Structure formats: structure tokens, C-alpha cells
Amino acid sequence: MHGASSAPWSSPKGDRNERYRPLDALAQRINEEQHQIEHHAKGMLLAAKAAGEALIEAKKMLAHGQFKQWVEANTKVSYRSAVRYMQVAKCATHGTFDPDMGINAFLEQYAQERSKPAPKSNLPTFTEDDAEYALKIAARMDSEFEGEREVAKAKLEKMAKDHGMTSGELLEKARAIQPLNHLAEAEKELNALREELARRDRILSDLKRRFAGASKDELIEILADLKARGMWKG
Incomplete structure (x- = not known):
């Protein structure tokens, strides 16, 4: 059994005396839970969880490297047991927690649960065909027609x-x-766009050439030709 110690427990920050009082309270709480573990088997796991939570809190308050010495000097818990109690506290929120279980049984069950492969997803596999189809849909979202864009979306x-x-x-x-x-x-x-731009450049060059020095009758003939070809809607 370990007893109280006058060791100057220091903290990375804060006044030593202000830190020392909460540590005393935590040590007392840990010792009370240890008594429950030793004398009341039925609530053993709950007591271990509570002790583990207090130990985790105390560890945060102590400077690096002092925790083991503090546990041995201020509590009735061996350092090995302290580590196990902290494991119980950390695992309690992640595994199946049955208060009637023993400490070893709980930690073993948690280890088995972690080692199980993750359940297979019920979602369909995303294949290359799916990828191609998705890209085709995405291309339609750039359509000039609002209805087609909405359907694609x-x-x-x-x-x-x-x-x-x-x-x-x-x-x-x-x-x-x-x-x-x-x-x-x-x-x-991109190639289609380049071809369209080249086509328009050819039309523009042709228009400049044909309009240059054209008479009124010739201009009317040119416009009629453009309208017939669907290139002018005037």
C-alpha cells in the first residue's frame, strides 16, 4: 500500500499549491474507487472506470515524467493497475460497456472488437463505366439550355x-x-471550338472581301445569300 508523500509535485504551469490541492482530492477519489474494486466485485468495472478518469485528470495536471512516481506515492494503486484503469476509462465510450463485466474481460472484449474487420459497405462499387457516365452528365451541366442543365444536375x-x-x-x-x-x-x-472560330474567321474574311467596293444591289444579293444559308436573320 502506498502512502501520502510530501514530494513537490510541479506542473508545467500554475502555482504549485493551487495544483497540489486538486491532486490530493484526486488521490482520495482514486483510493476510494480502489477500495470498491477490491471489496465489491459486482461494481468493479464502474469503479475502475471512475478511477481511470481521475488518473487521467491527475496526469494532465502533473509535469512530464512525474505521473508514475505520483501514483506510487499518493495512491493505493500499482502503476500497472493505474494504466489498466485508464484504458478502461478511454475504452468505455468506444466499446460495449457492461458494468457487470470484470476488468480483464472488458479489455479483452474491446481488443477483439477493434480487431474485427470493418463491416462491408452496402454502397455499390464505383466503376469505370460509372465514372464515364458521371463525366458525361457533368458535361451537360454546361448546356445553354436551362432545362437540360437542371436535369443533368x-x-x-x-x-x-x-x-x-x-x-x-x-x-x-x-x-x-x-x-x-x-x-x-x-x-x-477545344478542337471543336477552334474549328468554329476558324470557320467564323473565314466567313468574316469572305464578307470583308465581298463587301469591299460592292454596290447597293450587290449588298442586297450578299445579304439574301447569307439569309438563305442561315447566317443572317435580319
């Missing part, structure tokens, strides 16, 4: 929800799975 949100993701996460994953396809699609759109 709704489809993308539903697909993301089905796979347990947000729309942004879904697209990020799709681009990670099919980066080449995504780039190829973007390059195809």
Missing part, C-alpha cells in the same frame, strides 16, 4: 447519393478513375 446528385458521396466528390473520383478520358473529352471540345 438532378441526375448527378442522385448518382452521388446512391454512392454515398456529394456531387463534387463523385466528379473528383470520376476524374481520378478516368483522367485520360476526361482530358480527351476536353481536348475534343
